[in-house]
Amino acid sequence: MFVIGIPSYNESKNIKALVEKIDTYSSNLGEKIIIVNSDNNSPDGTSKVFKNTPTVHKKISIITKEIGKGYNIRAIFEEVVKIKGCLGCILIDGDITSLDEEWLKKNFTALKDGADYVIPNYKRSFQEGNTTNHFIFPLIQYQIPNCPMQLIAGDFALSKKYVQYLINEIVWHKYAYTYGVDIFLSLHALYGDFNVTEIELDRKVHNPSFHKIEKMFYEVASSYYETKKILTHLPKSKVIKSNKDYSLIDPIYKIDINIIKNQKNNAINMLNTSLYNDDYIMSDKEWSKILFDNENIKGQSSSQLAKNILPFFLLRVTSYLQSCTNKSVALKSIFNVSHELRNMYR
Ligand SMILES: O=c1ccn([C@@H]2O[C@H](COP(=O)(O)OP(=O)(O)O[C@H]3O[C@H](CO)[C@@H](O)[C@H](O)[C@H]3O)[C@@H](O)[C@H]2O)c(=O)[nH]1
Numbered sequence: 644m645f646v647i648g649i650p651s652y653n654e655s656k657n658i659k660a661l662v663e664k665i666d667t668y669s670s671n672l673g674e675k676i677i678i679v680n681s682d683n684n685s686p687d688g689t690s691k692v693f694k695n696t697p698t699v700h701k702k703i704s705i706i707t708k709e710i711g712k713g714y715n716i717r718a719i720f721e722e723v724v725k726i727k728g729c730l731g732c733i734l735i736d737g738d739i740t741s742l743d744e745e746w747l748k749k750n751f752t753a754l755k756d757g758a759d760y761v762i763p764n765y766k767r768s769f770q771e772g773n774t775t776n777h778f779i780f781p782l783i784q785y786q787i788p789n790c791p792m793q794l795i796a797g798d799f800a801l802s803k804k805y806v807q808y809l810i811n812e813i814v815w816h817k818y819a820y821t822y823g824v825d826i827f828l829s830l831h832a833l834y835g836d837f838n839v840t841e842i843e844l845d846r847k848v849h850n851p852s853f854h855k856i857e858k859m860f861y862e863v864a865s866s867y868y869e870t871k872k873i874l875t876h877l878p879k880s881k882v883i884k885s886n887k888d889y890s891l892i893d894p895i896y897k898i899d900i901n902i903i904k905n906q907k908n909n910a911i912n913m914l915n916t917s918l919y920n921d922d923y924i925m926s927d928k929e930w931s932k933i934l935f936d937n938e939n940i941k942g943q944s945s946s947q948l949a950k951n952i953l954p955f956f957l958l959r960v961t962s963y964l965q966s967c968t969n970k971s972v973a974l975k976s977i978f979n980v981s982h983e984l985r986n987m988y989r
């Protein structure tokens with residue numbers, strides 16, 4: 644039996660349809676599940692909608708006192724540890740509209756085949772996943788070549804062994820309770836003694852996130868720096884990478900150019916210098932150097948390291964979005980940075 648865990652905050656519009664899909668697909672696949680929703684006490688009544696959705700499988704509803712994705716993930720894990728006979732947990736974000744049977748099947752199969760941590764490789768629009776593409780991916784690739792690409796996309800699956808380790812043996816720092824939870828889980832899996840597997844999934848269709856890039860980046864970057872301070876040894880995991888490369892696709896809806904320009908101006912204002920203006924385009928090389936320099940600062944807090952790099956990250960992302968007109972150019976630009984970083988570390 645497996646837990647399917649849904650972390651949520653204001654997902655009342657989607658959670659009913661999502662729960663119905665999880666219930667039906669699991670029955671079709673002959674899997675016994677318990678659906679656990681942990682909700683940050685959403686004002687839109689998400690947990691009420693969850694509880695009122697009829698299902699064949701048992702449901703458990705948890706309400707957390709604090710707001711933050713990581714609070715929900717931890718609450719789901721605490722439930723997994725308690726449930727007798729539970730073999731592991733598949734996490735699904737509450738805003739996902741593209742879940743299909745194959746998605747669940749691949750996760751169940753990976754867990755039954757002995758994976759402790761399952762990382763999806765989604766097809767993504769080149770305008771999405773900016774914190775993945777420009778921050779997490781290049782920084783991890785220089786440390787763990789051949790590592791799965793999408794370490795913070797959410798929707799991971801975990802064995803009971805890994806969940807028990809996270810609950811009983813690991814101290815959760817404050818950023819692990821935020822959007823920083825994904826990189827926290829991925830790094831502990833990669834640096835611990837676990838089987839990490841990548842699975843191929845189709846598109847992850849969910850709510851757009853560009854409007855909250857600043858908050859999300861700050862939380863993810865703080866968590867990355869804080870977790871890396873603890874994990875000073877070499878990675879121990881056995882990683883099985885899928886045979887497919889990272890596949891970017893062209894976006895169906897492009898981000899409005901004025902929204903991109905506003906974000907660039909926001910970054911320039913944060914830096915408060917005349918060195919940059921609207922026409923400035925940060926090169927791949929410049930961004931690699933900024934990532935490298937920030938990695939090598941000693942004695943600063945993780946939140947300070949994240950704050951240092953935030954405006955430059957926004958300049959990098961907006962430069963990339965302004966200059967990359969198709970998926971091939973975008974992919975080249977992303978890989979340029981990871982190659983540059985690897986060269987700097989040689
Ligand atoms: O305070 C919060 C914020 C979000 N969520 C839920 O967490 C999931 C993901 O949040 P969302 O705001 O949709 O994240 P995205 O914009 O989609 O961000 C992507 O990148 C994040 C940072 O790595 C990951 O946590 C996400 O899973 C991933 O989809 C959703 O079910 C949310 O309802 C919470 O439970 N509490």
Ligand SMILES: O=C(O)[C@H](O)COP(=O)(O)O
Pocket residue numbers: 770771772773774775776795796850851852853
């Ligand atoms: O990598 C990121 O920036 C986050 O995972 C958000 O991704 P999204 O653009 O698909 O919401």
